[in-house]
Structures are given as structure tokens and as C-alpha cells.
Amino acid sequence: MSAAVSAARRLGRARGAAGASQVPSTAGIPRRSRRRKSVTIAYESGQGDGAEQGATEPQRPRWEPRDWQQQLERIREMRRNRDAPVDEMGVQKCYDSSAPPQVMRYQVLLSLMLSSQTKDQVTSAAMLRLREHGLTVDSILQMDDATLGQIIYPVGFWRNKVKYIKQTTAILKQKYGGDIPRTVEELVQLPGVGPKMAHLAMNIAWDSVSGIAVDTHVHRITNRLKWVKKETRYPEETRVALEDWLPRDLWREINWLLVGFGQQTCLPVNPRCKECLNQDICPAAKRP
Structure with missing residues (x-):
């Protein structure tokens, strides 16, 4: 091989190496042409026309009982x-509002x-008599059984x-500094406190709607109206069934509304169907 050819080859390799050094490496850099992952967007009712790529199908309407809104308005x-015993002497009237x-x-x-x-x-x-003795955590703990x-x-x-009162009061003193818990989960752990009491305590004491308070009246009436x-x-089964469909903004109202209705009209035995405005649309009504 002549010296001229060897020199020409060496010059070509040098130029190739120089050209390669000017091209930046693509290692570790994502390709711009790579597609982004599609994002599924669930629209609220009335938003979007359903044609967007990835839009979910509209949800089916939840079950709700027949005529319930009309029944509710008539009960109101x-x-x-507001002249039932629950209105005048219920729990919301038993505590000292100035305490x-x-x-x-x-x-x-x-x-x-x-x-x-x-x-x-x-x-x-009973609450009036207790309050006359100074109804506090300490006064109950100091009182003999x-x-x-x-x-x-x-x-x-x-x-x-x-x-139950003595046990619960001792727990409140030791664990909560004399106050009551502010969650349903903690309230139902107290001796003698069930779910209905816990939800009412959250409502009345803490001004928080945690669920529907279902007692025997609410349980009886909602079954008669086929609201389940x-x-x-x-009652706890009834609470779960009601909360599945009843709008949340009605949860606070439904207890006192149906309790009073159950005390005056929709009685456990011999309900006064003739006096009830829902007689024509109540599945359990005794019609003449």
C-alpha cells in the first residue's frame, strides 16, 4: 500500500470520528414521538357529551322508592x-344549653x-333530676350507684x-379529658352506646352529620313506606339501606321527622291511617 493511500484512509477515519462526536447521544432521552398514556376522565352527570376518547359510560340512576318525595312532603x-313528645322533650331539649x-x-x-x-x-x-345534682363527669363519678x-x-x-353510665363516664375522664369522642367509631366503643346514639351525638353535640339515626320509629315507618x-x-340494616339512596342533605332531618310522625300518627299498633295524608300512596295503609 502506498504512503498516499494510507494517508487518505487515515484522514477519512478522522473525519468520520469528528462527525460522530458532533451528534449528541440519545441514550436516556425519551423519544418525542412516543405517545403519552391516555387518561380516563369520568364526567359528572351533565358534563361532556360522551364522545371524548376514554370517557366512561354514564352511570345508571340509583334505586329509589316510588312516591317517596311526595310521601316526605306530606309527612312534613x-x-x-312540631308538637310531638320528641319535639318538646327529646334529647335536644334535655341538656343545659348554658353549660x-x-x-x-x-x-x-x-x-x-x-x-x-x-x-x-x-x-x-330523669335528666332534670340529674341536672339538679349538677350533671358533670365528676359529679357522676363521685355519686354511688x-x-x-x-x-x-x-x-x-x-x-x-x-x-354503663359509670363505666362510660370513667372512660371519658381517663381517655378524653372529660369530653366525649367526636367520631362514631369511638362513640360506639363506649359501654351502652349504640349506632343510633352515636349518630345523634354527632349531630346534636358536634353539629356533624355522620349518618342517619335509626330508632324503632324510623325502622318501622321506612319499612311500611317501602323506603328499603x-x-x-x-335498625342498623335500615340505616345502611336508607343511606344508600336518600340524599345526604336529608339525613339530619329524617330522624326527628319520622320519630314524631311515629309517635302521633304511624303508631306501632293500630296506626291512624285515616288521619294520615299518605293513605292513598302508602303501601301499608289500611284503607276503608
Whole structure:
């Protein structure tokens, strides 16, 4: 090989190396032509026309009972005077509204514990007697069981309630600094406190709507009106069934509304169907 050819080859390789050094490496740099991942967007009802790529199909409307809105409006009309026992002597009337907030909340919880399987008139009278002794966490802890029993008698299951009140009050003192819990999960852990009481405590004491408070009245009436898909046996089943479809802005109202209606018109035995505005659209109405 001549010296001229060798020199020419060396010059070509040098130029090639120089040209390659001027091209930046693409390692680690994503290609611009690579497509971005598609994002699925779920539109609220009434938003989008469904033609956008990735849009979800519209959800089917939830089940709701027949005529429930008309039934509700008629019950509101029948409850317009607010003169049922629950309106005048219910839990929301039993505590000392001038007491410090912490004491007020404790009194709300105690009145709920006393109200279980007890008429509002009896609960109200028992709360008045307790308040005369200074109804606070400390006063209850200092009171002996016999005295507490004499004060709350004749509320239903008063002996058990003496035990539950003392146990719960001690827990409130030790664990919550004398206040009551502010979650349903913690409230139902207290002795003698069930789901209905917990949701009412959240509503009345903490001004928070955590769920529907279902007692025997609400349970009975919503089953009679077929406000549940299928008949429920227990109040807690009824609560779950109602919360599945009833608009949340009605949850606070529904308890006092139906409790009073159950006390005055839709009675457990011999309901006064002739006096009920819903007679023509109630599945359980006794028609002439």
C-alpha cells in the first residue's frame, strides 16, 4: 500500500470520528414521538357529551322508592306544628344549653343513653333530676350507684344503665379529658352506646352529620313506606339501606321527622291511617 493511500484512509477515519462526536447521544432521552398514556376522565352527570376518547359510560340512576318525595312532603305537613313528645322533650331539649360546651356534650350523651327503650317524657324527667345534682363527669363519678339508680328510675333497664353510665363516664375522664369522642367509631366503643346514639351525638353535640339515626320509629315507618329495597329486620340494616339512596342533605332531618310522625300518627299498633295524608300512596295503609 502506498504512503498516499494510507494517508487518505487515515484522514477519512478522522473525519468520520469528528462527525460522530458532533451528534449528541440519545441514550436516556425519551423519544418525542412516543405517545403519552391516555387518561380516563369520568364526567359528572351533565358534563361532556360522551364522545371524548376514554370517557366512561354514564352511570345508571340509583334505586329509589316510588312516591317517596311526595310521601316526605306530606309527612312534613303533618309534622308542621312540631308538637310531638320528641319535639318538646327529646334529647335536644334535655341538656343545659348554658353549660360549658364540654359539659353540654356530656349531658347529650347521657340523655341518649337514658333514652334507649324509654319514652321521651321519662327520659326528660330523669335528666332534670340529674341536672339538679349538677350533671358533670365528676359529679357522676363521685355519686354511688344506689343514688344514681334512684335518680334515673324508672327509665328502661335502669340497673344496666347505672353500670354503663359509670363505666362510660370513667372512660371519658381517663381517655378524653372529660369530653366525649367526636367520631362514631369511638362513640360506639363506649359501654351502652349504640349506632343510633352515636349518630345523634354527632349531630346534636358536634353539629356533624355522620349518618342517619335509626330508632324503632324510623325502622318501622321506612319499612311500611317501602323506603328499603327489601324488608329489613334491624335498625342498623335500615340505616345502611336508607343511606344508600336518600340524599345526604336529608339525613339530619329524617330522624326527628319520622320519630314524631311515629309517635302521633304511624303508631306501632293500630296506626291512624285515616288521619294520615299518605293513605292513598302508602303501601301499608289500611284503607276503608
